[in-house]
Amino acid sequence: MPAAPALNAEPAFRHVLQLWIGRIGIVALIVIAALRFAAHQPAAAWVDVGWAAGLALALGWLHWRGPSMAMGTAMSALSLAASMLKVDLLGMPGLFWLFPVILGSFAIAPRPWACGLALLATLYAGVRSLSFAAFEVAATFVAAAGLVIVVAWVGIAYFEALRQRLEHIASQDALTGAGNRRALEAMLRRLSPRQVDHRPFALAVLDLDHFKQVNDRHGHAAGDRALADFARLVRQLVRPQDRLYRYGGEEFVLVMPDITTADAAGLMELVNAAVRQKIRVRDRPLTVSIGLAMHRPGETADAWLARADAAVYRAKSEGRDRVVNADPAAEPAAPSSRTG
Numbered sequence: 280m281p282a283a284p285a286l287n288a289e290p291a292f293r294h295v296l297q298l299w300i301g302r303i304g305i306v307a308l309i310v311i312a313a314l315r316f317a318a319h320q321p322a323a324a325w326v327d328v329g330w331a332a333g334l335a336l337a338l339g340w341l342h343w344r345g346p347s348m349a350m351g352t353a354m355s356a357l358s359l360a361a362s363m364l365k366v367d368l369l370g371m372p373g374l375f376w377l378f379p380v381i382l383g384s385f386a387i388a389p390r391p392w393a394c395g396l397a398l399l400a401t402l403y404a405g406v407r408s409l410s411f412a413a414f415e416v417a418a419t420f421v422a423a424a425g426l427v428i429v430v431a432w433v434g435i436a437y438f439e440a441l442r443q444r445l446e447h448i449a450s451q452d453a454l455t456g457a458g459n460r461r462a463l464e465a466m467l468r469r470l471s472p473r474q475v476d477h478r479p480f481a482l483a484v485l486d487l488d489h490f491k492q493v494n495d496r497h498g499h500a501a502g503d504r505a506l507a508d509f510a511r512l513v514r515q516l517v518r519p520q521d522r523l524y525r526y527g528g529e530e531f532v533l534v535m536p537d538i539t540t541a542d543a544a545g546l547m548e549l550v551n552a553a554v555r556q557k558i559r560v561r562d563r564p565l566t567v568s569i570g571l572a573m574h575r576p577g578e579t580a581d582a583w584l585a586r587a588d589a590a591v592y593r594a595k596s597e598g599r600d601r602v603v604n605a606d607p608a609a610e611p612a613a614p615s616s617r618t619g
């Protein structure tokens with residue numbers, strides 16, 4: 280099971296770039312179009328107006344439908360096509376537009392698409408420039424644009440890798456490798472009602488029993504090892520799509536999408552038994568109390584978590600080392616044996 284978060288990883292970072300580059304582009308193009316109308320260059324001015332209108336439509340779509348790399352590619356294709364038209368209409372001054380447009384394309388579209396489109400536009404503008412500029416000028420333009428493409432590719436690749444690494448560090452618990460509380464809260468916020476209302480989703484709170492005694496008797500380092508062993512074991516037992524988070528100290532939360540009540544209860548019984556049998560702290564078994572709650576249509580994430588929390592509280596008060604289902608109708612008929 281992957282250690283950490285994201286049931287629906289979304290390109291939020293690219294979405295923000297698309298929105299801001301689109302907004303800045305629209306404002307700049309409107310100002311430039313006004314200047315061109317004033318300078319009696321109506322054809323180039325209308326290209327800018329059309330370009331700005333296309334970007335405005337794309338922004339409306341992005342606001343309405345949410346993040347989309349395909350829309351980023353469309354914005355990039357529109358901008359490069361408009362830049363080529365400007366080369367046709369303006370000659371040499373049109374060439375300069377290509378540089379910021381190439382950089383912007385890499386920021387808003389997937390790298391292979393941005394690269395392919397930028398190469399096409401560069402080749403077109405390079406060949407076209409032979410009609411109004413000397414060969415050395417055309418060759419210098421193609422070489423400079425090629426360098427911009429290479430720098431943009433390397434820069435964006437590095438930036439993406441760094442962002443992913445930072446996101447991973449910021450969302451993971453260093454000791455256990457589980458997602459941290461911040462990642463759990465972000466994931467629960469991102470789960471839309473559409474996702475959870477029409478799919479059976481289970482959430483379990485897993486709280487290690489008498490963990491204070493583990494620390495008191497065997498030391499904090501042994502307690503740390505037990506926490507890491509516990510998280511590793513749970514990850515081995517659950518399905519690839521399930522996500523484990525460390526909610527606090529010795530308390531974990533497991534989110535299980537697309538699972539029936541019976542299967543979730545069965546899986547939690549398996550985890551409960553495996554922890555008792557396999558995790559030892561200096562030859563003493565460790566046990567876990569588990570509270571399980573299926574999501575109810577229309578229920579908020581807080582209410583869902585609170586029901587699982589109440590169930591684990593019941594598991595503690597009934598003697599620990601057991602699974603309690605928040606929905607009494609779904610309570611397992613024969614609970615597994617307990618050590619107390």
Ligand SMILES: Nc1nc2c(ncn2[C@@H]2O[C@H](COP(=O)(O)OP(=O)(O)OP(=O)(O)O)[C@@H](O)[C@H]2O)c(=O)[nH]1
Nearest residue numbers: 487488489490491492494499500502503528529595
């Ligand atoms: N070693 C270690 N101990 C931790 C860590 N985080 C929390 N703890 C300890 O976990 C213990 C939790 O104690 P309690 O909240 O009293 O719970 P408990 O002893 O498990 O008792 P019950 O939950 O009622 O079974 C405390 O002693 C904390 O110091 C950690 O990262 N490492």
